[in-house]
Amino acid sequence: GAGVSQSPSNKVTEKGKDVELRCDPISGHTALYWYRQSLGQGLEFLIYFQGNSAPDKSGLPSDRFSAERTGGSVSTLTIQRTQQEDSAVYLCASSAYDTQYFGPGTRLTVL
Amino acid sequence: QKEVEQDPGPLSVPEGAIVSLNCTYSNSAFQYFMWYRQYSRKGPELLMYTYSSGNKEDGRFTAQVDKSSKYISLFIRDSQPSDSATYLCAMDDNAGNNRKLIWGLGTSLGVNP
Numbered sequence: 142g143a144g145v146s147q148s149p150s151n152k153v154t155e156k157g158k159d160v161e162l163r164c165d166p167i168s169g170h171t172a173l174y175w176y177r178q179s180l181g182q183g184l185e186f187l188i189y190f191q192g193n194s195a196p197d198k199s200g201l202p203s204d205r206f207s208a209e210r211t212g213g214s215v216s217t218l219t220i221q222r223t224q225q226e227d228s229a230v231y232l233c234a235s236s237a238y239d240t241q242y243f244g245p246g247t248r249l250t251v252l
Numbered sequence: 253q254k255e256v257e258q259d260p261g262p263l264s265v266p267e268g269a270i271v272s273l274n275c276t277y278s279n280s281a282f283q284y285f286m287w288y289r290q291y292s293r294k295g296p297e298l299l300m301y302t303y304s305s306g307n308k309e310d311g312r313f314t315a316q317v318d319k320s321s322k323y324i325s326l327f328i329r330d331s332q333p334s335d336s337a338t339y340l341c342a343m344d345d346n347a348g349n350n351r352k353l354i355w356g357l358g359t360s361l362g363v364n365p
């Protein structure tokens with residue numbers, strides 16, 4: 142079956158612009174996670190959704206970062222007023238219970 | 253000190269070699285341990301999942317957990333060029349949803365034909 146998909150695969154933006162990253166989880170998976178992966182930093186947890194609600198937003202690095210999930214399916218991560226330190230690969234994972242299945246990620250470059 | 257330590261490598265071995273990848277951790281509450289494999293420009297994929305101490309084998313892969321030493325290992329037998337990837341360990345103390353996995357940095361492995 143179809144796995145987790147993310148779009149765009151690559152995004153280059155200028156400092157100060159807003160960006161939206163999209164995640165389509167595996168159908169039927171109620172849990173959805175966003176991570177950030179930077180060189181030398183490993184995977185950094187950002188936010189967790191159960192259905193449409195986000196009981197754990199503790200990893201969002203600043204109020205420039207927000208995320209939503211609609212219909213218990215698609216999720217969007219928005220970064221406002223991007224900074225160069227936001228450059229990273231943003232990974233989405235979905236889970237039915239225990240195992241997290243990852244998408245290919247969006248590589249964000251802020252110039 | 254990070255909660256999970258993993259040598260980033262890179263590690264380079266000839267085809268057919270036995271590879272040993274390791275992570276150490278500091279939180280004695282961790283009891284679920286995972287190894288993920290990540291190919292370049294792809295997301296991580298789950299390779300092995302173990303609970304508590306002991307060994308688990310799947311084909312050429314063996315995962316080993318030593319909770320007394322807070323040390324986990326992944327062994328790859330008869331390594332192949334297709335095993336060239338980054339291997340990440342992850343762990344936590346809680347099963348189910350809202351898993352706050354703690355990740356190692358990943359070890360980059362190259363298997364040379």
